[in-house]
Amino acid sequence: MRVDQQIRTFEQILKNYDGKLPLHRFLVTYYKANKQMGSSDRRWASRYLYSYFRLGEALIGEDPVTRLAVADFLCHDTLSLVAEQKLPTLTEEVGLPVAAKLALIEDLFPAFKIGDVFKLHAKISEKIDKDLFLQSFFTQPDLFIRSDEQSIRDIHQMLSAEEIEVKSIGSHTLAMPNGVKLEQLLPQGYHYQVQDLSSQKTGDYFQPQQYDYWWDCCAASGGKSLLLHSLQPKIQLLVSDVRESSLHNLDERFHQAGLKKYQKKALDLLQNNEADLHDYEFDGIILDAPCSGSGTWGRTPEMLSFFEDFKIEYFSKLQKSIASNVVQYLKKDKPLIYITCSVFKAENEEVVAFLEANAGLKLEKMDLIQGYTEKADTMFVARFIKV
Numbered sequence: 001m002r003v004d005q006q007i008r009t010f011e012q013i014l015k016n017y018d019g020k021l022p023l024h025r026f027l028v029t030y031y032k033a034n035k036q037m038g039s040s041d042r043r044w045a046s047r048y049l050y051s052y053f054r055l056g057e058a059l060i061g062e063d064p065v066t067r068l069a070v071a072d073f074l075c076h077d078t079l080s081l082v083a084e085q086k087l088p089t090l091t092e093e094v095g096l097p098v099a100a101k102l103a104l105i106e107d108l109f110p111a112f113k114i115g116d117v118f119k120l121h122a123k124i125s126e127k128i129d130k131d132l133f134l135q136s137f138f139t140q141p142d143l144f145i146r147s148d149e150q151s152i153r154d155i156h157q158m159l160s161a162e163e164i165e166v167k168s169i170g171s172h173t174l175a176m177p178n179g180v181k182l183e184q185l186l187p188q189g190y191h192y193q194v195q196d197l198s199s200q201k202t203g204d205y206f207q208p209q210q211y212d213y214w215w216d217c218c219a220a221s222g223g224k225s226l227l228l229h230s231l232q233p234k235i236q237l238l239v240s241d242v243r244e245s246s247l248h249n250l251d252e253r254f255h256q257a258g259l260k261k262y263q264k265k266a267l268d269l270l271q272n273n274e275a276d277l278h279d280y281e282f283d284g285i286i287l288d289a290p291c292s293g294s295g296t297w298g299r300t301p302e303m304l305s306f307f308e309d310f311k312i313e314y315f316s317k318l319q320k321s322i323a324s325n326v327v328q329y330l331k332k333d334k335p336l337i338y339i340t341c342s343v344f345k346a347e348n349e350e351v352v353a354f355l356e357a358n359a360g361l362k363l364e365k366m367d368l369i370q371g372y373t374e375k376a377d378t379m380f381v382a383r384f385i386k387v
């Protein structure tokens with residue numbers, strides 16, 4: 001495809017995309033409606049759109065095609081036609097590390113400010129290394145899977161045999177480039193969970209005991225419950241979520257993982273749930289809270305442009321209300337694990353301070369899991385004890 005045609009396609013898609021759907025879903029629909037696009041056209045269009053959004057608001061004064069060229073140059077180590085046409089002096093440098101390429105772009109475009117990539121950077125938790133975090137947006141995060149030791153060894157071998165660049169992390173985790181089609185590459189019968197590395201690390205905070213009764217109160221399709229169960233199979237479990245539809249998905253996953261004994265309820269944790277929960281008392285609660293998801297925007301870079309600032313406060317209030325509401329069902333001296341995939345102070349440290357002051361909880365430890373150094377999501381986890 002000639003460069004003019006690539007640019008026309010890019011501009012056409014950009015004009016039609018309003019951020020209401022996640023970009024990957026929008027592109028699937030777009031390609032279905034535009035069947036004349038061959039697979040190579042689709043690949044280039046996806047690469048261009050994703051690269052473009054990784055620039056956030058940087059160089060917002062430049063025209064979109066120049067911005068695309070800069071973004072594509074920063075995100076890839078192979079040259080695109082657009083980068084070649086628009087940045088002819090940099091064609092030899094495309095293989096350099098991101099930090100070096102950023103310096104070249106800053107020279108060429110004095111208006112380029114790395115802070116503009118993530119315009120809300122003043123609101124992020126202090127523990128985050130801002131430079132590394134901002135730079136990480138130009139690298140696509142990896143795909144991570146978790147399984148038992150033997151399966152991880154077998155899967156590693158099978159993927160290596162297919163020449164997939166796969167890396168072991170500890171004995172239960174593999175990292176590989178995003179987009180690897182595991183279901184096509186692995187024979188049936190291998191059980192593994194696709195779960196981000198930082199999400200897996202939150203499990204270090206659970207510390208469940210045999211025969212404990214735990215509540216995963218924002219369970220969605222059960223990622224944290226499955227992690228909990230892998231740490232301690234002999235637990236009792238209640239899972240709930242406000243969305244019944246996500247809980248159906250959970251049944252399927254639990255079944256495949258051999259998690260058979262659990263209770264399930266659709267509960268809105270902003271309401272009074274006494275009718276459903278009055279005689280419940282838990283040995284542990286996992287609150288994987290609804291949040292901005294800003295720690296995962298490396299996977300959904302369109303959010304850098306479409307997220308609306310007021311939502312941070314909205315989520316912060318929601319998190320405080322939900323956490324305050326569930327504490328009443330926790331036994332004294334037992335843990336509440338508070339988790340977000342957000343980088344904003346208002347959803348992390350500020351919620352912790354609020355809960356310590358108002359909810360009868362004492363902070364035992366907290367951490368900002370810096371996934372941006374490991375091609376993973378950035379997450380926050382706090383372990384409280386009910387006083």
Ligand SMILES: C[S@@+](CC[C@H](N)C(=O)[O-])C[C@H]1O[C@@H](n2cnc3c(N)ncnc32)[C@H](O)[C@@H]1O
Nearest residue numbers: 218219220223224242243268269270288289290
């Ligand atoms: C971060 S997701 C949970 C992800 C899940 N724990 C996992 O590991 O895959 C947050 C969940 O909170 C749920 N949620 C949002 N508002 C809620 C409410 N008022 N009551 C209960 N659940 C709520 C959402 O439906 C969503 O599934």
